[in-house]
Amino acid sequence: MQKYLYKSSIRFILLLLVFQGCSVKKFIPEGELLYIGAEIEVESDTIVKDIKNLKSELEDVIRPEPNSKILGMRLGLYFHYKAQQEKPGFINRFFNKRMGEEPVYVSSVQTTRSEDILTNRLENRGFFFSTIISDLEEDEDKKEAKAFYDVRLPDPYLLESYVLDNDSVPVTKAIDSMLADSRLKPGDRFDFYALQTERNRLDFELKKMGYYNFSSNFLIFEADTNRVDNKRVELFLRLKKDVPSESTVPYKLRNITVYPNYSVGIDTIAQDTVRLRNKNFIQRELFFKPKRLEPFIVLEEEQFYNPETSRSTSRRLTSIGAYKFVNIRYDEVDSLATDSIR
Secondary structure (H helix, E strand, O other): HHHHHHHHHHHHHHHHHHHOOOOOHOOOOOOOOEEEEEEEEEEEEOOOOOOOHHHHHHHHHHOOOOOOOEOOOHHHHHHHHHOOOOOOHHHHHHHHHOOOOOOOEOOOOOOHHHHHHHHHHHOOOOOOOOEEEEEEEEEOOOOOEEEEEEEEEEEEEEEEEEEEEEOOOOOHHHHOOOOHHHOOOOOOOOOOHHHHHHHHHHHHHHHHHHOOOOHHHHHHEEEEOOOOOEEEEEEEEHHHHHHOHOOOOOOOEEOOEOOOOOOOOOOOOOEEEEEOOOEEEEEEEOOOOHHHHHOOOOOOOOOEOOOOHHHHHHHHHHHHOOOOOOOOOOOOOOOHHHOEEO
């Protein structure tokens, strides 16, 4: 036991001695300073909800990222420098390949570019006309430099109202019925990412109602600040122009065909067909009795298309244990004339 502790202590001391020699300062070229990161100070005259999360979000978008540290040392950068020597040795080449990093110098830092990115992110979060002042602090002795960003937040824009710009297209009636369940409420801070979430929610709900060809990309938001005062936003939801007509109507399932033992390249026409409870079961040889398989299928003829029902059917069939993969495919059948899929 004492021998083991002695060996461990020796290894630990040797590691410390190695790490102490892992300073990168001596490798930094003349006229360059190593960029060690950025610090953001966020100030506001009013209380800002989730200001810590906002600050963290701003920190994440600042580029470039400095060289990483391990136990307070930039080992990846150190081994990169060592590998550039005339005779780097096996160990330096090995660790450079595994963890080496190109140096990030302050000469590559564009604080004005970072200011633009921060401004854009703040506008997406409802803070328009923010003030951002940046500065670089250089330490010639340590051959390091750090960026500082002072962010002054104005009062955010708040949501005054959220309405749908109605149209004669059938899908707008369905969309209008969903707005009552929206998380966008008057008084909320205007937030671009909340609008994206709302578009995806509406698309998801429409898919469940049969709108097979609809896409969230067909929805656009328009914000109007001219008709209200005190940084209030009237939000209008609209359909884009020239949305394909087949995307604005719900689809129903016309036919349901099940292949209990499907194989690519097999002629399905020559196989036997059994019709049970409005479903066609096609198989060359009896692999699974239709009456045993049918209860696991929750798709029904004349049922509106619903991806949730499709996923449920897939999960149920997989749970049997006889199938490793379950593929459910939908084919449009003269969509403009019948609005059906099979």
